[in-house]
Amino acid sequence: xxxxxxxxxVQVSFMGPPLEEGPLPAVFYFALSANESLLxxxxxxxxxxxxxxxxxxxxxxxxxxxxxxxxxxxxxxWAGEMQRGNNPLSPFLNKVEFAIRELIKKxxxxxxxxxxxxxxxxxxxACHAAARMPFIQTLLGFAPLIQLLxxxxxxxxxxxxxxxxxELKHLIDKLYGHRIRFYIGNRDVCVGTKLCFQFVESLVxxxxxxxIRSPKIELLILPSIGHRGHGTSKESFTSGxxxxxxxxxxxx
Numbered sequence: 001x002x003x004x005x006x007x008x009x010v011q012v013s014f015m016g017p018p019l020e021e022g023p024l025p026a027v028f029y030f031a032l033s034a035n036e037s038l039l040x041x042x043x044x045x046x047x048x049x050x051x052x053x054x055x056x057x058x059x060x061x062x063x064x065x066x067x068x069x070x071x072x073x074x075x076x077x078w079a080g081e082m083q084r085g086n087n088p089l090s091p092f093l094n095k096v097e098f099a100i101r102e103l104i105k106k107x108x109x110x111x112x113x114x115x116x117x118x119x120x121x122x123x124x125x126a127c128h129a130a131a132r133m134p135f136i137q138t139l140l141g142f143a144p145l146i147q148l149l150x151x152x153x154x155x156x157x158x159x160x161x162x163x164x165x166x167e168l169k170h171l172i173d174k175l176y177g178h179r180i181r182f183y184i185g186n187r188d189v190c191v192g193t194k195l196c197f198q199f200v201e202s203l204v205x206x207x208x209x210x211x212i213r214s215p216k217i218e219l220l221i222l223p224s225i226g227h228r229g230h231g232t233s234k235e236s237f238t239s240g241x242x243x244x245x246x247x248x249x250x251x252x
Contacts, residue, residue, distance in 0.1 A: 016056035025055040025113035025248035030122030034059040049241035075153040131174040146195040176206040179216040185224030
């Protein structure tokens with residue numbers, strides 16, 4: 001894993017061919033910290049399965065993730081910030097957008113060959129990142145968080161304007177034309193299987209109304225595993241990695 005400082009407070013890490021090899025297709029993967037996302041099993045399983053392909057996988061520390069920070073406490077800290085009237089995700093998403101645009105300027109990325117990918121809370125971030133930059137047309141989520149207010153850490157923020165305003169339903173107009181695939185367990189009570197289905201259904205309905213008769217939007221519902229049915233199998237990670245590589249390697 002190598003890291004690049006793009007600004008005083010913007011660092012990205014990546015796996016894959018050295019930058020000296022020029023621009024290549026890229027996946028921006030969000031799970032926890034960059035180190036955990038790229039190097040620690042099982043979070044890095046998509047990275048492992050993407051390794052044989054001629055592309056780079058980038059990552060960044062999610063808010064309140066990183067060295068000496070406990071990932072299990074991060075969502076509670078997001079909620080605490082919102083209770084104080086702050087939006088901890090907006091500055092981070094600004095950094096993600098800055099990083100991607102800066103790497104394009106530096107001739108590291110191919111603008112039409114960029115995808116976002118996320119696991120759980122990282123899936124939530126991946127959706128927001130893809131919605132901000134129209135040239136990102138491929139999105140992959142493993143057990144994606146759809147509504148912050150569904151998470152236990154946000155139980156005291158029901159109806160809170162910042163949390164509600166970040167719900168993925170507000171991104172439908174910007175995402176319905178994307179190539180999207182989500183994987184989720186058939187009884188995921190951590191992020192909500194039904195919420196994931198409803199979000200995908202809303203995307204497809206929007207696409208239909210915009211005269212896209214066969215939108216490239218997929219949802220794979222598989223037997224739940226792990227705590228609260230929120231686990232993702234290695235088979236799902238392998239399948240998702242192959243899918244996203246196919247989208248980025250396709251020359252059509």
